[in-house]
Amino acid sequence: SQTIHQWPATLVQPVGSPLSLECTVEGTSNPNLYWYRQAAGRGLQLLFYSVGIGQISSEVPQNLSASRPQDRQFILSSKKLLLSDSGFYLCAWRSGGAGTEAFFGQGTRLTVV
Amino acid sequence: GENVEQHPSTLSVQEGDSAVIKCTYSDSASNYFPWYKQELGKRPQLIIDIRSNVGEKKDQRIAVTLNKTAKHFSLHITETQPEDSAVYFCAASRDGGFKTIFGAGTRLFVKA
Numbered sequence: 001s002q003t004i005h006q007w008p009a010t011l012v013q014p015v016g017s018p019l020s021l022e023c024t025v026e027g028t029s030n031p032n033l034y035w036y037r038q039a040a041g042r043g044l045q046l047l048f049y050s051v052g053i054g055q056i057s058s059e060v061p062q063n064l065s066a067s068r069p070q071d072r073q074f075i076l077s078s079k080k081l082l083l084s085d086s087g088f089y090l091c092a093w094r095s096g097g098a099g100t101e102a103f104f105g106q107g108t109r110l111t112v113v
Numbered sequence: 114g115e116n117v118e119q120h121p122s123t124l125s126v127q128e129g130d131s132a133v134i135k136c137t138y139s140d141s142a143s144n145y146f147p148w149y150k151q152e153l154g155k156r157p158q159l160i161i162d163i164r165s166n167v168g169e170k171k172d173q174r175i176a177v178t179l180n181k182t183a184k185h186f187s188l189h190i191t192e193t194q195p196e197d198s199a200v201y202f203c204a205a206s207r208d209g210g211f212k213t214i215f216g217a218g219t220r221l222f223v224k225a
Contacts, residue, residue, distance in 0.1 A: 032211055036215075042217065043119075043202065043215050043216060043217035043218045044202060044215040044218075046212060046215075049211055049212065051211055057211070059212075090156065099144065099145040099164075099206055099207060099209075099210075100145075101159045101162065102147070102213060106155070106156055107154075107155075107156055
């Protein structure tokens with residue numbers, strides 16, 4: 001069966017520090033991968049999605065970036081965190097296009113102090 | 114751009130009552146409408162979905178209705194229980210696309 005791993009679960013980082021969140025999927029090949037952010041009490045904001053290795057689409061201009069170095073690995077990064085980057089970050093995957101169910105990772109609660 | 118609006122943002126019901134959450138979408142090409150439930154501090158999980166060739170779908174106490182003409186769809190939970198308390202998200206997407214647009218979420222409280 002397919003599983004998705006996301007880590008770390010929680011992270012407290014100072015303003016201006018770098019960020020790296022990692023997500024891996026097992027049990028499937030060539031998944032579509034997504035990064036979402038959920039601010040406190042808010043909805044799910046799509047940040048990036050990837051349909052293949054090295055292919056990244058950005059939805060929101062910001063100081064975050066994403067990379068997909070391997071088929072089942074998706075990384076969210078920042079060179080310098082801002083206070084406004086705090087939130088709950090969720091990685092997700094689909095086996096096909098958007099007309100199929102999305103499976104989410106456990107999420108990373110990021111607090112920038 | 115594509116947009117999904119969801120109402121209400123907060124809903125409080127008494128145990129045993131019904132709860133209804135409504136969403137509207139802007140992209141007329143959307144043909145897949147999932148609903149996700151997110152318990153506190155956990156990941157969203159699919160609870161029910163509907164495709165545009167169907168007007169209604171039911172799974173035990175949960176049902177979803179779709180009105181393509183009006184571009185709105187709704188989640189109905191009957192005989193609510195305290196464990197139904199969570200945040201519910203509607204979403205819209207289309208085959209051949211890669212993005213799913215989520216609503217802002219509805220926080221449901223079921224009072225025992």
